[in-house]
Amino acid sequence: MNVMNDSPRRKELTRQAAQLFVQEGFDRTTVRMLAQEMGIKSGSLFHHFRDKQEILAAVIEEGTQNALAIARETLQQCDSTPEARLHAMARAHLETLLTDRNAHVVALYEWRRLDTEARDHLSHLRDAYEALWEQVIDEALAAGLIHGDRFLVSRFVMGALNWTVRWYDPSGPRSPEDLARELVAMISSPAA
Amino acid sequence: MNVMNDSPRRKELTRQAAQLFVQEGFDRTTVRMLAQEMGIKSGSLFHHFRDKQEILAAVIEEGTQNALAIARETLQQCDSTPEARLHAMARAHLETLLTDRNAHVVALYEWRRLDTEARDHLSHLRDAYEALWEQVIDEALAAGLIHGDRFLVSRFVMGALNWTVRWYDPSGPRSPEDLARELVAMISSPAA
DNA sequence: GGGTCAACCAAGCAAGCGCTAGTGTAAACG
DNA sequence: CGTTTACACTAGCGCTTGCTTGGTTGACCC
Numbered sequence: 489m490n491v492m493n494d495s496p497r498r499k500e501l502t503r504q505a506a507q508l509f510v511q512e513g514f515d516r517t518t519v520r521m522l523a524q525e526m527g528i529k530s531g532s533l534f535h536h537f538r539d540k541q542e543i544l545a546a547v548i549e550e551g552t553q554n555a556l557a558i559a560r561e562t563l564q565q566c567d568s569t570p571e572a573r574l575h576a577m578a579r580a581h582l583e584t585l586l587t588d589r590n591a592h593v594v595a596l597y598e599w600r601r602l603d604t605e606a607r608d609h610l611s612h613l614r615d616a617y618e619a620l621w622e623q624v625i626d627e628a629l630a631a632g633l634i635h636g637d638r639f640l641v642s643r644f645v646m647g648a649l650n651w652t653v654r655w656y657d658p659s660g661p662r663s664p665e666d667l668a669r670e671l672v673a674m675i676s677s678p679a680a
Numbered sequence: 681m682n683v684m685n686d687s688p689r690r691k692e693l694t695r696q697a698a699q700l701f702v703q704e705g706f707d708r709t710t711v712r713m714l715a716q717e718m719g720i721k722s723g724s725l726f727h728h729f730r731d732k733q734e735i736l737a738a739v740i741e742e743g744t745q746n747a748l749a750i751a752r753e754t755l756q757q758c759d760s761t762p763e764a765r766l767h768a769m770a771r772a773h774l775e776t777l778l779t780d781r782n783a784h785v786v787a788l789y790e791w792r793r794l795d796t797e798a799r800d801h802l803s804h805l806r807d808a809y810e811a812l813w814e815q816v817i818d819e820a821l822a823a824g825l826i827h828g829d830r831f832l833v834s835r836f837v838m839g840a841l842n843w844t845v846r847w848y849d850p851s852g853p854r855s856p857e858d859l860a861r862e863l864v865a866m867i868s869s870p871a872a
Numbered sequence: 873g874g875g876t877c878a879a880c881c882a883a884g885c886a887a888g889c890g891c892t893a894g895t896g897t898a899a900a901c902g
Numbered sequence: 903c904g905t906t907t908a909c910a911c912t913a914g915c916g917c918t919t920g921c922t923t924g925g926t927t928g929a930c931c932c
Contacts, residue, residue, distance in 0.1 A: 497879085513792065515707030519920060531922080532880045540920065597789065600705065640854075640862045643847055644840040651839025662832075670832045675866050689909085711890060723892080724910050732890065874932100881926075889918070896911070902904095 498536050498546070501526050506547045506590035514544055514598040544598060545606040551591025552613045555584045559620050570631040573624050575672045581649050582664035585656075593653050621646065634675050645675065690728050690738070693718050698739045698782035706736055706790040736790060737798040743783025744805045747776045751812050762823040765816050767864045773841050774856035777848075785845050813838065826867050837867065 504525050508517045519540055523530040537543045559580050566576035585592050602610065625642045628634045634641060648671060656667070696717050700709045711732055715722040729735045750772050758768035777784050794802065817834045820826045826833060840863060848859070 495878090513707065515705065518918080520918090528879085529881055530920085531882075534921065535879060634866070636862055636866050640859065641866060643843065644863060644866060647840040647843025647846075648836040649839070651835065651843060654839075655835055667832065670828055671836060674826070674828050674833060674836060677869075687908090710888080712888090720909085721911060722890090723912075726891065727909060876929105876931080878929090879927085881924105883923090885922080887919080890916100892915080893913090894911100897909090899906105899908085901906075 495536075499550070501533075501536055502543065502546045502550055503590075505543045506551075506594055509544070509547060509594045509598060510590045514594070514601045541601070541603055541606065544594070544601060545610065547591050548595045548599070548602070548606075548610055549613070551584075551588050551595050552610060552617065554588050555581070555592070556613060556617045556620075558584050559617060563620065563624070570624075570628040570633045571672065571676070574628050574633070575668055577621060577624050578645075578649065578668035578671050579664055582652065582656075582667055585649075585653055586658050586664060589653070596650060596653060618642070618646070633677065635677055641675070645671070687728075691742070693725075693728055694735065694738045694742055695782075697735045698743075698786055701736070701739060701786045701790060702782045706786070706793045733793075733795055733798065736786070736793060737802065739783050740787045740791070740794070740798075740802055741805070743776075743780050743787050744802060744809065746780050747773070747784070748805060748809045748812075750776050751809060755812065755816070762816075762820040762825045763864065763868070766820050766825070767860055769813060769816050770837075770841065770860035770863050771856055774844065774848075774859055777841075777845055778850050778856060781845070788842060788845065810834070810838070825869065827869055833867070837863070 505517075505522055508522060508525055511517075512521070519533055520530045522540075522543065523533050526533070533543075537546065559577060562576050562580040563573060566572050599607070622638065622642050625634070625638055625645070629636075629638055629641070652667065656662075697709075697714055700714060700717055703709075704713070711725055712722045714732075714735065715725050718725070729738065751769060754768045754772040755765060758764050791799070814830065814834050817826070817830055817837070821828075821830055821833070844859065848854075
């Protein structure tokens with residue numbers, strides 16, 4: 489009955505839930521599993537969250553808020569050339585995907601499990617994030633760094649980046665920096 | 681007790697299951713829902729499939745087999761220039777994603793729900809498909825049509841293409857042909 | 873030192889789950 | 903003709919699910 493605050497306790501529980509959601513998927517994760525992971529009994533869980541869906545929403549919100557904040561900060565700090573901004577966004581995206589991996593994997597895989605209300609709220613957050621991308625891509629298009637349809641290009645880039653959660657191994661030889669550089673090089677037109 | 685044949689009946693049931701798996705997700709789709717969609721009772725379902733997991737495996741296998749067959753056929757029929765082959769593969773991929781959408785969405789989203797046995801079997805199929813892609817990309821790299829790390833480039837391209845299931849609207853103004861052309865243009869180096 | 877409050881627990885309910893057992897039936901087969 | 907085979911049915915078992923209820927604990931407050 490305590491719902492909707494954001495106490496530190498709740499944040500910690502959300503983090504642990506994300507871990508389980510990634511391992512098992514949302515539907516296969518039972519409230520009993522969640523409770524055990526959190527070190528409490530299943531009934532106590534509903535003191536912090538109204539229902540199971542709200543836990544999912546909390547996980548996704550946390551991840552998206554972080555990504556948005558980091559992207560904004562990154563854009564303010566980097567050089568103002570279109571290439572530098574494009575590269576910085578890609579690197580920030582990949583680094584968030586890495587440090588906050590659980591939350592983002594959940595957001596990508598379990599989005600459809602959200603109820604209408606939560607989805608409405610969270611899609612605004614996601615739209616704000618994608619707007620940043622489209623802005624950077626517009627700049628790159630205007631500068632002739634890349635060519636093509638802005639809608640398609642941004643979708644292709646987002647796809648390439650988000651797909652990394654399926655194959656990227658953080659302990660491997662390639663850093664997020666490497667990936668970002670390679671991606672920007674791939675879509676840039678050297679003729680420009 | 682009839683399991684593992686591939687009667688036309690079973691194929692039709694598989695197609696209907698794919699539809700439901702996309703709408704609801706594998707875990708939320710109950711055998712009773714599947715049976716109702718198929719016009720039979722839940723018990724009868726286990727005459728055609730050993731268990732619920734086998735339905736999932738059948739759906740994914742169907743989609744992957746089709747994609748592989750179409751890709752092979754496409755490669756045999758198209759021009760032999762690296763650019764034509766790259767474009768043809770992209771278009772074939774997108775068209776399969778469109779005509780066989782349900783099965784592919786299931787394959788992308790519900791892969792992790794497969795048990796070990798089925799995953800082993802199906803990952804061989806998927807590897808064969810991806811090998812075709814890597815071959816085409818190798819040719820494009822060798823011809824100087826594109827540049828970069830072959831591993832990263834193929835992952836980025838697969839990501840951009842697979843991500844289309846999230847946003848592509850077949851009833852919209854853009855055809856798979858359009859998308860394929862735009863993608864190839866985006867990653868090609870005009871300087872070459 | 874009585875009151876408040878967040879945090880937790882024990883117990884369990886109602887509903888739904890995957891799957892099985894046993895049976896019926898109509899077409900196909902030898 | 904009798905037998906087999908494919909496909910469907912009814913009925914329900916054993917278990918798990920998300921969530922509720924009513925109560926306990928200990929830290930903090932005026």
